[in-house]
Every structure is written in structure tokens, then in C-alpha cells.
Amino acid sequence: MQDEHEHPDVLSVSRRGFLKGFGAGTAATSLLSPLSVREAEAAERGFVGPGAVPVVLTVNGRKQTIQAEPCVTLLDALRNRLDITGPKKVCDRGTCGACTVLVDDKPVYACSMLAIEAEGKHITTVEGLGTPEKLNSVQKAFVEHDAQQCGFCTSGFVTAATAFVRKHPNATIEQIRSGLGGNLCRCGTYAGMLLAVADAASGKGGRA
Amino acid sequence: MKPFEYSAPKTLKEACGLLGDTWGKTEILAGGTDLVTSLKQRITQPSRVLSLKHLKELHGIRNSRGSLVIGAMTTLGELAAHSDVRRHFPALVTAATGVGSPQLLSVGTVGGDLCQRPRCWYFRNGYGLLAQKDGVSLAREGENRYHAIFAADGPALFVSASSLGPGLIALGAEMVAAGPGGATRSIPATEFFRAPQSENEREIALKPNEILTEINVPLKGLKNGIYEIRHRHGLDWPYVTAAVAFGGKEGSGGARVVLGHVAPMPWSVPAAAKLLNTARPDEATAARCGQVAVEGARPLSQNAYKIQMARTAVKRAVLAAV
């Protein structure tokens, strides 16, 4: 993993020709950033992969480059490549919501999105919403109303609830139920969650 | 999933050029909510995945010559929130929000909804689209509570999973597909879905080298509505849905009644629609409509209950549309 601060979006014709001459092998990678090699490969054959390619992800405000096959999901990239383990792997089929992250502020199942598809977007995980010392209003309310037991669904719920509260201040209970309709809990903490999200939506406890 | 090559072309023409003539070698990726799952389940193992994310022309909703033109990459959330859609097509709003998960509304697309693969649990467990083992249909004799009650005489017993299909058919929509070189053709919604006869076919009328680009929904001022019956009150697949459209500026003649999740394709019932062309859509008409809609249903061993549900769904859809 490395921090990537800039990368050329388009390669000039001459550069592509240069690459063609050398092939996209080690000589080229030593001269150019891995990402430009990927761009060149895409331009040459239309496709990249199936092996690992550099993927640039902006997670919680930080831009990072990982090596990942195109088949790697955003969830697995976060958990296995970036050690961001707030989003959980539970159903792995876009049903339970434990993997929920925000992509450009919208809640998304990270298990159902390829990491490479999330390039150029702002990804926020539960870690990006607050810290144990500085909780956001939803997190604060989840603690207050004991809206977690084992806690394995909690990251996903907090993330979905934060997106919801930001978009629907002063939501009704019925709206809250719909807003959390894409997540599941096994311990059965919905009673606390409803109270928590209602609190947070009313603006109690500060910013979500 | 099996590793694959990936491409995200910048133009539609380029994208069409990257597709081949057979199903399954290259899969098209829109929102990913169905495809990524299908890849993990290995019910498709393409060597290439083609992402449509950069194709700007496939995004958005616009008004054009008496129709609302919905780009195939428009998300379900965008569709449900669009003011023109809300004003003219409540059936589509209900169908989109009925998906029940903000996460799916965020990324799931209109095109993806129409092209998604069936949820038949034999199919998803690797027994093939037609769910046959040793030449026997597993679904016909097995666990078929969620399977078809109409058109179940062919080899396909699954039900179409599309949420928007029934509503779009009821509204008289047309799908537009782009093929090699970017050339486009129109497909009436009524012909978009089909029951495959072999494992090598798919459930839609697109060719392997075509991309669904947009959907034209004519603005005819039809009253329309949809009623969906789900087990859970949140995110769940419906047992049965019913979409209806009737009335309108041109007077009678344009009514349609379409059932969802009862056949390998959305199931139009012209006999029920006929009632809506002639009778006032009151409680009695709605009930009669429901009654007529289920005539000819041929349930499997476990799904006769769907007949009662379909009857109810049609009745309530009519009343919702009024």
C-alpha cells in the first residue's frame, strides 16, 4: 500500500507508444507509476486484469493505492488490504447491511461493489464518522439507548443511520424504519435503534 | 469469484465493441447489486466484466417528445425521487422504493433491475437456469413455493425478478438497446422479457452484444399503480406484484394489467385489462379484475396460494391507481 497523491488520467500518445515498445513489464513499471501502466494496458487491449492492478481508493479522506484484482470487492479491499474492519462481512450478498459504507455520502453495500468501481469516489466507513473519544450524534445515541449487543451489525447500522439522519432531519418513526430497512440484526436491538435514530434525527447530540 | 478482466470504456460505441456474440463470456456491470452476487455464486463465470459507469449518456431522466426517457444507468433512488416520475408514474415509484433498502436504491439501476437474473434458489445454488438434474426439473417436483403459476408448462419455472418490468409494461414503455457500432433498436416492453428454452438462452430479448441504454415511457396520462405482496415488511422479494394502468387522455383502450413474480416473465392479463377499459374502476370492478386475472393459472405443487395473492394484488393495485 502506498499513498498516491497524483496520477495521470490520460496518457499521451507518445507515452503509450513508448510503453508498447517495452511491453507493460518491469522496465516500464520502474519508469512510470503503476497506475499509468494500468491506464496504458486498458488503452491497449480495452481490459485490465485478471491479475492484480493498482486501485486508488479515497477512504475517510485519505487517498491510498492498493494492489487488487478487478474481482476484489470494496469490502474485501477495505478489510483485507487496508485493515479497515469496521464494515463487516456477514451475508456477502447485499442483504444484511453489515458492510454498509458511504460512497459519495450514499449508503452502499460494500460487498456488492467492486473496489475498482469505487475509484474516484469518496468512501466513508464507520471509522470515518467518529472515534470512541469523539462520537457523532448517531453513535452517541446508539450507546445511550443500548442499540447494540454483540455489535457485529452495529457498524453497518450506524453508517446507514448516519446517512439517513443527514438526509432526513426530524424524520418520523415510520421513515426511520424505512431508512434502516437495508440492515439486519440478529441479537434484536431494533428497539434501542429506533430510539437512538429518533434522538439523532431530532438534532439531539449534535451533528451526525 | 473466478478472476476476470475488467474494462470501463468511456463511450457507448467502444463498450459495444468489447462485447461478443455469446452469453457468459463478458458480463455487463451496472450497479453491481445482482452481478457481483452472481459472480460470487459462480452462476456466471465470465472472463471479462464490462463496467458502464463512465457512460454518461446512460444516466438521467429527460422529457422527450411525449415520453419520459429514463437512462438505463439511472439509479432506483434517482428514479423514485424524480419529480416527473412521481407525478406521472406512481407505479414506478412504488416499485422502486418497494425494493426496501436504501443501499440498493443508492446503486441499483433501472437497467440492472430489468436485466437481473432470476432468484430461483435452484438456479442460485448452481443447478442451472432451468434447474434440471438428470433430465428432471428439480423445481417442478421440489421446493417450488416461490415459482411460477403461469406459463409453467415450459422448461423455465422461475419467476422474473424485475421490480420495474410489470409497471413499465403496463405503461406501454419501450426499451432501447445499442448493438455493434452503437446502432440502436427499440424493443416494446411487452417483448423484452421471455422464457428461455435452453440453458444457453437468457430471460431478456437483448442479444449478447447489446447494451440496454434507455427506457421510453409514454406520457399518456394513464392512471397507474402497483401492489406488492412481500413476506417481510422490509427488504424482501415479493411473492406477487400487480401493476395496472388505465384511463388516460385518449379515453378507453389503453388499459393494461401485468402481474409480477408469477411467471418467467411479467405476465400480462389482457382479459382483466379489458374490464378496466369498459367499467368504472370501483371496488367491484377491482375485485372482478383480480378474479379474471388469475383465470388460467396453473400452480405447481406448493404455490397455489399465489393465486389468492395475485387476485388480491390486482384488486388493490386498481384501487391504488384510482
Add this chain to the structure above:
Amino acid sequence: MAKVDWPEASKRTLIGKRISRTDGPLKVTGAAKYSYDISRPGLLYVKLVTSPHPKAEISGIDGTAAAAVPGVKAVWKDEELQEVQYVGQIVAAVAAETEEIATDAAHQVKVEYRVREHQVRDNDPALSKDKPSNLTVGNLDEGFAKADVTMNGNYGCPVITHCCLEPHGQVTEYRDGELYIWPSTQNVSRYSDGLRNDVDLPQNKIHVDCQHMGGGFGSKFDTDKWGKIGVTLAKMTGRPVKIMLDRDTELMIAGNRPSAYAKIKVGAKRDGTITAVDAEVWGTGGGGGYSAPPIPYVFGKIPNRRLVGKGIRTNRGGQRAWRAPNHPQGCFLTMSAFADTAALLKMDELEFFQRNIQFTDRPTVYTEELNKAAELIGYKRRAHLRGDASPGPIKRGLGVSIHTWGGQGHPSECDVTIHPDGSVEAACGTQDLGVGTRTCIAMVVAETLGIPLQAVKVKIGRNEYPQSGASGGSTTIGGISVSSRQGATAALNALLEVAAKRLGIQPDLLEARDGQIREVDNGSKRISWKDACALLGPSPITKRGVNVPGESAKANLASQGVGGAQIADVSVDIETGIVTMNELVAVQDCGLIINLKLAESQVYGALIMGITSALYEEAVYDTRTGKMLNADMEFYRLAGIKDVGKLTVHMMTGKGYDDRGVIGLGEPPVISPAAAIANAVANAVGVRVPQLPLTPERVLAALAQRGGSAA
């Protein structure tokens, strides 16, 4: 000297209060690291190869192609396995540099199977090949002869699975000749017992660590096969390895609650008194044995009764303990049959239960709890005999159930240390399944020492800490509250000795309160907590507290035996069959409550889990392929936030309850919901829906069978 007895109500500063869980902030920010989240330098990912056949001989496993995949570090094959007995059974495993490589390579392991005939059906008693169990008490013929009416009913509940959100599995690492394991377990202290034959290391070189775990519900006591494979692959590769089950494997093999179908005959007098119960039960727990759920449940003193149990061995994953083993099934079957008997007598259901309350172990408690539940749901005002006669397709009804559980605290040890700087820590080899174990230990220790909650650091989740029992059967709270109370009391008494010398009075005249050591009921002689601890010089005090279940029961520190009553209020749409929860009221006792907020959470959670089993859960097996078709979270449905309706929880506290000491709470409230809901549905629509879950298709089928319905 400080006494170990629980403080009386007026003196409690923390116990019984609503306190937020102390590790809540870690959980809501993603900072809590679960076993699934553990990453180690050089970690390898393992994917399991499992059988697609319900029964087959294995003639060969070829891992060559998988081993040749770049990035694959090891392929393990089960060389001893000759025959698989169920779909999902583990056959081989692949360890690789990434999860994606491991997944792809696992598909390239070639296993040769010779498929054999299988059997996965569980709903026909004729399929039972075992000798039936038979428990007969009294004289059935006499009992039924006394009856004015006889009710005959058939009921059933299918196999359901635990579906813990964190799947089973662990990270395993050999480092410097010692073994480190991070399992998702309910049994930290004894987890490594299962590795006795696999690991040639003394106990003190096996380190088990589980700080947070994502749900167990009875399914995570053992090391399991994947635990052993982890050790083997860590040894083979010299690298840490992570194995977490995929969701489908998790649902098929890592948790099954046995099914229970029953034919029940109940005899009753005109006034409702039950004279005899005759029950035949059958079901499956997979390939192993079967123990029939108790019928009549709770009403165990009915004089004439017979229970015949018939196990059906199937080619399905094996059973595991599921929250209150056998009770929810016994409860649903019994309460359904009793409600149907009441309906036959045209008698109010609640009145019928009350008429027979003398057949329970705790008539007074149940009466009190039933009355409270009835009051909370407005029973008198709203109850009607079977069948809501109001017009329209939506029918509403109420249903009643009662249940019981033990909940005796398990053996537990806890070290409490008072440091010279005044800080305190408690160490206990227990685990937190979501109950809030850390919080409860901190509360008991802080209460005992008269210091703030935040001043206590709690260390749990490691086998190096003093041994504590597995978290199963509602035994944790009783075990850890007594051991931490004992430890804290002993440590405090040692400190009081030191402080007494300084204050120049007898230690038994001192108490710890409000951050001070002070003279009892006087306070003129006192010293601050910090100053008292400073008197210790360089050496901290560490005392071990022990819970010995029998002794703590005698001392009323912890006991067992609780009751609970629940009433459900449902609406049923008879045109679609959809059941909607309006309200579920739970009245529950559990002795002395340590943390009211967390106790209520347990009950809320149990109600939701119970609603889920009532309306949604069923492992659907295909007879022909032997496969569980819904081994996912799409068609193996869990209730969502829209599905549960209003939940009302009332905890019985105060005199007669508090003085019984601490009793576990995890199991009891999960027992009744399905029974109460099924009775409410019958009350609403006027016909019994005999099988769980109460799906729309089953509701419509029951209505259609009765005839004259909308269907």
C-alpha cells in the same frame, strides 16, 4: 469488614441501575476488533472445500491444481474422511496469500465422490428408525375418561439455524514455539480443550483471545473441525491463518436447532381443568440422536401424561444448542395444543391457562406475571374468543404463553486487584456475547469498592485469566457477578485492614462508599480511596473471587428458576396471509438485576429472535438434492426493523425477586414468542396455522382448508 451479600436496595449505587455498556463506544465506531477482524503480519486466508452431496463415499482428493495456483501456500486434505454425511461437510482447505486466491483455488480442488442414497426429510414419524423414547406418568385412560372434551391437534416447527452474524472461525498463529488463537467463541477458558490431540504444547503455551464476538446463541462452544484445520495449516505454512466460514457453510453446518413435529391429544373438563396430555413428537437433529422437547411444557404436574419421542436421522448438518435448547419447541407445541383446547371449550385462553396454573412449579409467580402482561396489553378490554368477527380483511388477535428456565450461574473465578495508585482491575476468563459482561463486572466491582465505574478496568476474553465457564444456558451473569463480588469483597477487606490501622479503628467498622473508606453510619473517621490505596506501599492487593454454584445459591447470591409470561397482539391480512406484529408484551423475572438497561436489552433481543422464528425462519431442504436451498440471508429471513412491532418489556423486581440473587436471563424470554404469536394468529383468523414459521402461504392454506374464507 465488608460482607459479600448483595447490598440492600436503598444502598445500591450502581446495581440495578440503567448503565450504558462500557464498550459501546468501541462497537459504534468500528474500533472493537472481532475475531474476523484480526490481522497478523503474513496472514494467510483459508477457504474450505465442502461436499456438494448429502451422502457420498470419497474415493480421492486431488489438490494438485489448487496447489499450483500462484499464491497458494498449502492445501490440506482430510485423508481420514471416507464418507460425507451432509452437504457442506468439510473435505479439504486451501491457504493462500489473498482471500480471492484461496477462493479460486478451493474451486480447483478435485474431489471424487461416489454418490450414495440420502435422506433429508424430517416431517414423517415413519422415517424414524430409532427406538422411541417414552415418558409416561399417571394413567392416560383414566385421565381421558375424566375429560369432558378431547382435543386432537398436529403442530410443528422446522429446523432453524443460529445465523450468528459473525460466522464461526478463528485466526491461528504459531509464534516462538507458542500457539495463539483468536476464535469467535462462547468458551474462552476451555476453548483449547478440543485441541488436546492436535497440539503438542502445554496449556501455558496456548493463548486464546476473544475480545469481541459476533453472536453465538449456543453454537460456539467447541473448537470444531475448522479450529483443528487452522492449527494444521498454521503448522504447515509457518504463517498465521484465518478461517471464517462462508455464510452458506455457516448456515448448513455450524448451527441447527432440531425440528419438532407433534401429534397431541389433550383431555379437559368443562371448567378447563386439564386431565391428560398424550403427545408423540418427532424431528431431526441431523445424523445424531434426538431428544424430544418437553410436553406438556411448564404444566409439568398434569397428573396423566405421556411423551413419545421419535428421532429421525437425516443427512443434514448436526444440531447445536440453540438458545434455551428444546424449550421454544416444547413451548410452541404445548401452548398451541392448550389454546386449541380452550377454543374447543369456547373458553378465554388466558382464563384457561390460569385455570391450570396449579400444574406449574410456580403458580404464584405465573399468576402475577400473567396478570401484569394482561394489564399491559389491555387484555380484558380487547380479548375475544377465536376468530375476529369484525368486517374487512384485517383480523386482529391476542395470544398467550408462559415459559420457564434455570439460569444458575456457572463456576467462575475472578481476580480483583487494587493498585497502590487507587486504580482497580478485574480479570476473568469469561467472554462477552453481547450481554455486556465487561460492564456488569465493572459495576459489581465498582459498587463493592465504592468507586466510580470508570475507575475499574475489566480484562476478559483470554484463557490466561482466571477460569470462567462457557456462556451458555443463561449462566454467565450469575457466575461472573458472584465471582467478581467475591473477589472485590476480599480485596476490599484486605484494604480495610490497612486503612483501619491508619484510622485507628477496627476494620469491621469500616465501609467503602463514595470514593472513601469510612466509618459505617458515621463517617467521622475516613480516608479517601486514593490515600487508603497509597498505604499499600509498592504491593497491590489481588484477591480471587470464586463462584461455587451450590454455595452461592445457599447464600442467595445467585440462584435459578424463573418464569415469564408473554402476550402477543397480531393483525392478519386474510387476503394475503401476511401476519403483522402489533405488540409483544413480555413480563419476566430473573432475580436480582445487575444492569436494568442491559437486562431489558436481553429481553428485547429475545423477543425479536422469537418473532423471527415465529414468522420467518426455516431451513428449506430439497429432498432430491439434499441441499439446503436457502443457506443465505435472502431466503433464510431474519426480521428487520419494520417487522417487529411494538415491544413492551416489564421486569419483575423488588421484594420476592431481588432477594433470590442473580439469575440468568438470556434464554427465558426467547421461549414464548412463537407460541404466543401462533396463538394470536389463531385467535385472529379463527383457525390454527399449525406449522411454524407462520408464512403467508401457510396462513392462506389454513384459511382455505377451513373453507368459506376469502381464499
